[in-house]
Amino acid sequence: MVEGGSRSILVAGGGFSGLAVIAELVRQAESGDISIAWLDERGHFGKGVAYGQDDPHYLLNVRADRMGLFAEEPQGFYTWLQEGESLVAADAYVSRALYGKYLVALREKILTDAKEKGISVVMEQARITGASPDSQGLLLTTDRGAYGGGLLVLATGNGDAKCFPWVRPETKTYLPSLWDKGSWDKLSSMAVSHPERPVFLLGSGLTMVDATVRLARELPHIRVLALSRHGLLPCAHSEETSAKQTGWRKPDIALSASALMCFLREEAAQAQALGVPWQHVMDAMRPDTPALWRGLGSDGQRRALRHAISWWNVHRHRIPAPALRLLEQRRANGFLEIVAGRILDVADTADGLEVMVEERSIRRRVAASVMLNCTGPQLDIRRSANPLIMDLYKQGALQPSANGLGVAVTEQGAAKGSWKNLVYPIGPLLAGEDLETTAVPEIRRHAALLARRLLERR
Numbered sequence: 001m002v003e004g005g006s007r008s009i010l011v012a013g014g015g016f017s018g019l020a021v022i023a024e025l026v027r028q029a030e031s032g033d034i035s036i037a038w039l040d041e042r043g044h045f046g047k048g049v050a051y052g053q054d055d056p057h058y059l060l061n062v063r064a065d066r067m068g069l070f071a072e073e074p075q076g077f078y079t080w081l082q083e084g085e086s087l088v089a090a091d092a093y094v095s096r097a098l099y100g101k102y103l104v105a106l107r108e109k110i111l112t113d114a115k116e117k118g119i120s121v122v123m124e125q126a127r128i129t130g131a132s133p134d135s136q137g138l139l140l141t142t143d144r145g146a147y148g149g150g151l152l153v154l155a156t157g158n159g160d161a162k163c164f165p166w167v168r169p170e171t172k173t174y175l176p177s178l179w180d181k182g183s184w185d186k187l188s189s190m191a192v193s194h195p196e197r198p199v200f201l202l203g204s205g206l207t208m209v210d211a212t213v214r215l216a217r218e219l220p221h222i223r224v225l226a227l228s229r230h231g232l233l234p235c236a237h238s239e240e241t242s243a244k245q246t247g248w249r250k251p252d253i254a255l256s257a258s259a260l261m262c263f264l265r266e267e268a269a270q271a272q273a274l275g276v277p278w279q280h281v282m283d284a285m286r287p288d289t290p291a292l293w294r295g296l297g298s299d300g301q302r303r304a305l306r307h308a309i310s311w312w313n314v315h316r317h318r319i320p321a322p323a324l325r326l327l328e329q330r331r332a333n334g335f336l337e338i339v340a341g342r343i344l345d346v347a348d349t350a351d352g353l354e355v356m357v358e359e360r361s362i363r364r365r366v367a368a369s370v371m372l373n374c375t376g377p378q379l380d381i382r383r384s385a386n387p388l389i390m391d392l393y394k395q396g397a398l399q400p401s402a403n404g405l406g407v408a409v410t411e412q413g414a415a416k417g418s419w420k421n422l423v424y425p426i427g428p429l430l431a432g433e434d435l436e437t438t439a440v441p442e443i444r445r446h447a448a449l450l451a452r453r454l455l456e457r458r
């Protein structure tokens, strides 16, 4: 057992969020009176799920000069690329594998800096199964023993995949996530076993784009059917790099979700009339998004999640333009079909699976070789399959946010619940509170603020 204490910080999760908090703690701490225990079940410390993939063809969806680890130095990744003689343009979308290397290089530097400051950082590959409060703070139970600390940074990330009632445990042709170990190999081997059938992708967002682009490259003869509620594809980033930037006029009163959407459309139209791509307006709005989101109140947020989130997602979470061109080409050539609808049932067959789809009130049976869930993470903690999250929730140490996404936090960033100021969530778990919490620019800003708050605690 590792002992706790008021200056010892437990960090659960070895992805970008965990790394960003530790990097800021080490950078901001003046002396070595803190110690950090960093725990992750995968052991990909720094890379996490998003940047732990080896395939060099999965690309970042944020340009290189905006992906630095530190909020104070957004160009850090681009500088690192140049120092390593990877001469790409500042606005290039490079591979996530390369970004993972950058994070590991920085992790090593941070560990060295910590040592020089006398800060102990222990990394342990362990699955955390639960937590309990104790006299020193709290105690984590893991498959490798117990870890005590004064407080817990909860950086457990994107969470597990959403579950569906029609997925039966015995279904072998259903893959819950592209990011699980071995998932791509299973997908491709089932696809080539029945090349006459399409691969069924559930969802039409960023993961669907990753899977379709990779299938087009590695198995170009395989067809893809992608289904989502509205059948919308992500929009592309603007390629007009020389276009002038624009600000945006933040509305000075709280607007409803629909009024906000109208406002945003008008801003985008005005920008376009001046020759500025609408994408720049979405980017300029980003720092204000959490405040605007909070201004909607929980009822407004729920309405927005029901009626506007798909539209928002495709405009906000964009892809490089060449990726969209490839999808359009595949679509035109009959290799990609995008369907707006929902699944009614799925049955296993000897050759794969049969999916009953409802498309604008019309039912259709689709025979597919394999189905991949591309719908994104389960952010409702009441349904979490993560034992730590469920344990904290059951003990009242975590509460769902008012709109049901992620967890509720206090103004100081601590989880609302029965344990006062012991648990500090970061990353996707804050989606309900701030909406913009999953990408690097937002996480690194939050990490800097959180580290300051934790270091100020006595």
Ligand SMILES: Cc1cc2nc3c(=O)[nH]c(=O)nc-3n(C[C@H](O)[C@H](O)[C@H](O)COP(=O)(O)OP(=O)(O)OC[C@H]3O[C@@H](n4cnc5c(N)ncnc54)[C@H](O)[C@@H]3O)c2cc1C
Residues within 6 Å of the ligand: 012, 013, 014, 015, 016, 017, 018, 039, 040, 041, 042, 043, 044, 047, 048, 049, 050, 051, 059, 060, 061, 062, 126, 127, 128, 129, 155, 156, 157, 158, 159, 386, 387, 388, 389, 426, 427, 428, 438, 439, 440, 441
């Ligand atoms: C495929 C993909 C591509 C992305 N691309 C971009 C991009 O290009 N640009 C951008 O800005 N953002 C991108 N993002 C957003 C991304 O979510 C964030 O950038 C960031 O990686 C999230 O990091 P995290 O540490 O919060 O979560 P994760 O990377 O999910 O890390 C959490 C870690 O905690 C571990 N963990 C969870 N529970 C436990 C437990 N009980 N015990 C032990 N360990 C546990 C998990 O196994 C995991 O290793 C992408 C996300 C994904 C999924």
